[in-house]
Amino acid sequence: MLDYDSEADHYDLTRGGDARAAAAATAIEELLPGGARVLADIACGTGIVTSRLAGPGRRVVGVDQSSGMLAVARTRVDVVRGDALALPFADGSLDAVTMIWLLHLLRPDTATAAVREARRVLRPGGLLITTVGKNDAAFATGCDVAAVLNPVREAHLGAPSDALDRVAQGFAVAGRTGFAGVGQGRSPRAWAEKLVTDGYGWARRVPAADLAELGVRLAALPEQDRARPDPVYTLVALSK
C-alpha cells in the first residue's frame, strides 16, 4: 500500500479533486436512505468526500489510520484516527458506514475482516456503502486501450479483495450505482509509462517480454496523448 502520510499533500489534486469527490458523494446520497442520521466514513483520507456527506440532521465522522491524511481531513470534517479493523464505535451504533476506495487496497482476508467490522457497528438494517471491483473500472470503458490491456490483465489477475461476492457476505444487496473518476482516464502513452513504472499488481506478474509487447501495442494506438474515458467506479449499498 502507498504511504498515505506522504500522499496527503497532493492526494486531492491527483485523484480527481472536487469533481470526483462530488460525483462520489452524489452517488452515496443516491443509495442512502433519508433517515440516515449517524454515518462514519471509513478510510476517509483527506475528507474530500466525507465533508460532502454532512448536512442538517446527519452527523458524519471520518476515520483513517494515516495522520497525514487526517491532518487535511480535520480542516473539513470531524475525524478520529482509527483502524478499519477495530472501529472506535459501539456495536449497532451507526445508520450507515461508507468505504470509498479502501477494500481493494487490503489483502483479501483483511478486506473480509474490515467488512465484518463495519457490520458490527451498523444497526440492524443499517447500510454499508462501498466501492467494489475498484480496479476493474479503468478496464471496463470499452476503449482501445482497455481492449489491448484487458486480456493480458485478466490472464494474470488474482481475485480482487473488493469483489462483490466477497464483500457482500452476510449482507443483502440493497442498491448499486456508479461515479466517475473525473480526470482519471489515461492516454495510451500514460498507460505505457504507468505499466513500466509503478504499474498494477497484475502487471508485475506479466513476463517482461509480454509487458514489452503490451508497450509496443499501446504505442501503435492513435492519438497517443488523448486521455481515454474516465473510469466509472461501482458503488453498492449492503443492508445488515
Ligand SMILES: C[S@@+](CC[C@H](N)C(=O)[O-])C[C@H]1O[C@@H](n2cnc3c(N)ncnc32)[C@H](O)[C@@H]1O
Ligand atoms: C485511496 S484512499 C481513499 C480516501 C477516500 N476514501 C477518498 O475516496 O478520497 C485510501 C485511504 O485508506 C486509508 N486506509 C488504508 N488502510 C486503512 C485501515 N486499515 N484503516 C483505516 N484507514 C485505512 C489510507 O490511509 C487512505 O487514506
